[in-house]
Amino acid sequence: MKIKGLxxxxxxxxxxxxxxHFDAWSAIAEQLSIEFNEADNEKIKGLSRSDSLDVICDLGSIQLTYYEKLEYLELKNKMYLDSIQSLNKDDLLPGVLHLLKQAKKKDLKLALGSSSKNAKYILQKLFITDYFDVIIDGNDVESPKPDPEVFLKGAEGMGLNVEDIVxxxxxxxxxxxxQTGGFYTVAVGNRKLKNCADECIDHLGEFLLKNYE
Ligand SMILES: [Mg+2]
Structure with a gap:
């Protein structure tokens, strides 16, 4: 495979x-008198904020009104944003900066494809916004993951075919x-995904662009 975009x-x-996220959701769950532990947290990883709250409410067999739901979503986000205020470039995971720099040197297109509505804020805090040609976040998509929309929009923004993108x-x-979108998939830092992704690595430092030229 010759990679043209990431x-x-x-x-x-x-x-x-x-x-x-876990701390903020735990606080919300506590307010709703719902038990919420690390295993429950696995179920909401990667989901949108709204879908995450639905999962938590299902755990406690609770039904919120539309307005209650909005209030809890806002409160969760406020607690989360307060807690990430001190985020900075030292918080980048291993290998991130190196891979971004290498990819730019090789003229690859780079996109972010995140469910987070706070993605742009977080990229700014980490000082890496400028590396990305395209940023698709939770504000740009109608159907959250596992729908491929976020990644397909990323591919479209980069002007590339899905089969040329990791x-x-x-x-x-x-x-x-x-996978549904037809991309090559690399699971990062989650060995449980080794059977469903094309490749599985512990962190981005293990991904070598030179193997895909
Ligand atoms: Mg994630």
Whole structure:
């Protein structure tokens, strides 16, 4: 395979704010008197904020009104944003910056494909916004992962065919989305995905562009 473009998921691939999400969702679950643990958290990884809240409410067999739901979504986001304020380039996961730089040198197109509505804010905090030709985030898509829309829009923005693009993902919903879209998939930092992704690595530092020329 000769790679022409790379699409990166954000959380769990470029930076890890999983713990920040988990803490915020735990606080919400507690307010709703719903038990929520690390195993439950696996079920919402990669999902949109709204879908995540639905999963948590299902765990407690609770039904919120439309307005209650909006309130909890806003509160969760506020707690999360407060907790990631101090994010900076030291928080980049291993190998990220090196791979971005190498890819730019080789004139590859780079895109972000994230479900997060805070993706642009986080990229700014990490000082890596300028590396990306295309940024597709939770504000740009109608159908969240595992629908391939976020990645297909990334490919379209880069002007490339899906078969020339590698997608890096840490969540099952994201790998499924990329596979459905016809992309080459690399699971990052999640060995449980080794049977469903084309490749599985611990971090981006293990991905060598020279093997795909
Ligand atoms: Mg992720």
């Amino acid at each position: 699409i990166f998921d954000l959380d769990g691939v470029i930076v890890s704010t999983e713990i920040n 997608v890096f993902e840490d969540a099952e919903s994201g790998i499924l989305a990329a």
